[in-house]
Amino acid sequence: MSAPTSSTRRSAEEIGSTPTGPRPLPPLGPQRAVPAPDEVDTVLASGLRVIAVRRAEVPMVEMRLRVPFADGTGPNGSGGSDHPAVAELLATTILSGTRRRSRVGIDDDLAGVGGEIGFSVDPERLAVSGHALADGLDTLLDVLADLLLDATHPEDELARERERLVERIEMASAQPSVIARRALQERRYGTHPVTREMPRPEEVSAVSADAVRALQAAALLPGGSVLVLVGDLDPAGAVARVESALAGWSSGDADALGPLPGLTAQDLLLVDRPGAVQSQLRLSAPAVGRSDPRYGALQLANLTLGGYFSSRLVENLREDKGYTYHASSSLELDPHGAVLLVETDVASEVTAPALLEVRYELGRLAVVPPSADEVESARRYLVGSLLISMTTQAGYASTLAGLAAYGLSSAWLREHPARIEAVTVEEVAAAAATFYAPTAFTGVVVADAASTADGLRALGGVEIRS
Numbered sequence: 001m002s003a004p005t006s007s008t009r010r011s012a013e014e015i016g017s018t019p020t021g022p023r024p025l026p027p028l029g030p031q032r033a034v035p036a037p038d039e040v041d042t043v044l045a046s047g048l049r050v051i052a053v054r055r056a057e058v059p060m061v062e063m064r065l066r067v068p069f070a071d072g073t074g075p076n077g078s079g080g081s082d083h084p085a086v087a088e089l090l091a092t093t094i095l096s097g098t099r100r101r102s103r104v105g106i107d108d109d110l111a112g113v114g115g116e117i118g119f120s121v122d123p124e125r126l127a128v129s130g131h132a133l134a135d136g137l138d139t140l141l142d143v144l145a146d147l148l149l150d151a152t153h154p155e156d157e158l159a160r161e162r163e164r165l166v167e168r169i170e171m172a173s174a175q176p177s178v179i180a181r182r183a184l185q186e187r188r189y190g191t192h193p194v195t196r197e198m199p200r201p202e203e204v205s206a207v208s209a210d211a212v213r214a215l216q217a218a219a220l221l222p223g224g225s226v227l228v229l230v231g232d233l234d235p236a237g238a239v240a241r242v243e244s245a246l247a248g249w250s251s252g253d254a255d256a257l258g259p260l261p262g263l264t265a266q267d268l269l270l271v272d273r274p275g276a277v278q279s280q281l282r283l284s285a286p287a288v289g290r291s292d293p294r295y296g297a298l299q300l301a302n303l304t305l306g307g308y309f310s311s312r313l314v315e316n317l318r319e320d321k322g323y324t325y326h327a328s329s330s331l332e333l334d335p336h337g338a339v340l341l342v343e344t345d346v347a348s349e350v351t352a353p354a355l356l357e358v359r360y361e362l363g364r365l366a367v368v369p370p371s372a373d374e375v376e377s378a379r380r381y382l383v384g385s386l387l388i389s390m391t392t393q394a395g396y397a398s399t400l401a402g403l404a405a406y407g408l409s410s411a412w413l414r415e416h417p418a419r420i421e422a423v424t425v426e427e428v429a430a431a432a433a434t435f436y437a438p439t440a441f442t443g444v445v446v447a448d449a450a451s452t453a454d455g456l457r458a459l460g461g462v463e464i465r466s
Contacts, residue, residue, distance in 0.1 A: 047223030223253030352455030369429030
């Protein structure tokens with residue numbers, strides 16, 4: 001068969017259309033049950049929860065470890081203002097060496113089994129992510145145990161990492177998105193430790209190696225932590241290998257983040273950023289988490305508003321008005337619940353008009369509920385995303401670790417596509433009316449006050465401090 005000529009080729013628009021209009025998408029078929037994997041989910045005597053899942057598509061093993069790592073020195077972790085700085089330096093220097101291995105030795109041992117390992121930290125948890133060839137699992141676990149129990153955090157490495165971290169923080173702190181995030185967290189949660197997502201440079205500069213070592217000994221503990229292994233493995237055997245490798249990591253409960261303060265509706269706060277040519281709009285309201293029966297309907301309502309590209313916010317603010325390149329709505333989950341976040345960045349001159357349109361779309365979602373077509377489009381996207389998250393070893397490991405941190409198991413993930421398919425248009429409308437009323441939101445507008453305050457004042461619902 002000869003190749004089509006330029007005159008016979010059809011464009012994507014032509015392929016997706018018929019003489020009477022756009023080609024309709026076929027209806028979703030019945031959702032087939034996701035088979036339960038070969039899995040062991042158990043809690044060791046140390047308090048470490050281990051989830052091992054056989055997924056033998058490739059001869060690899062993915063590892064995820066999540067340790068609750070809040071500041072536990074006061075009520076709800078409210079003390080110890082240097083905790084974020086010490087925790088960040090712990091995460092950046094833990095790979096510098098142990099009593100048995102140098103930094104190069106760690107890298108060589110992991111490279112020998114096709115492995116890698118990395119650490120990160122936030123106000124809620126310390127996270128470890130790694131992988132190795134399936135026959136290198138014992139080496140991966142041995143390196144992990146060595147780092148958890150015997151990291152030395154050398155003085156010279158700490159000094160270098162302090163300088164790098166201070167430089168990164170100073171650069172990040174000038175970024176509008178970081179300024180907006182910090183302002184939003186403080187508006188939502190006051191002085192709760194969850195707001196300390198990034199330490200101050202002066203706090204980092206004051207951290208000593210002894211403080212880092214002391215934090216690791218006191219806070220990097222197995223009780224309440226979750227270790228997930230997914231790959232070409234025998235689940236029961238993998239759990240036994242974890243128990244053996246981490247035998248020395250044997251006691252103590254990690255510090256979990258205390259409940260966040262209740263999010264209350266109040267005016268947005270104008271945060272002055274003199275000379276800024278762009279404004280950051282961040283709006284937030286209370287929501288419900290995965291264990292609530294309304295969660296599926298809330299997910300679909302959120303997608304309709306701004307959870308993916310084919311959403312009302314994108315169509316209004318980007319496609320119709322041209323105010324922004326990006327507008328979104330999302331659910332931020334924590335172990336105790338969830339909040340909604342609506343965000344967009346716009347040019348200073350359209351700050352007030354953009355906020356007006358965001359409020360309009362919130363109100364429209366609440367009183368003009370998503371149509372059946374909108375719900376079906378969101379349903380396709382959400383079910384597809386869920387299934388994609390289960391297709392790879394890495395994606396499945398990360399998803400399971402995230403669920404386990406909130407007390408959920410793989411069963412929740414396997415059953416959720418069917419729950420989404422069962423959500424009715426009426427349930428989505430009820431969720432939209434319950435959670436998206438504009439009066440339920442608070443947040444911040446980070447902008448040049450000199451050029452935006454008058455428009456925001458005329459619009460109302462914005463606190464403008466002199």
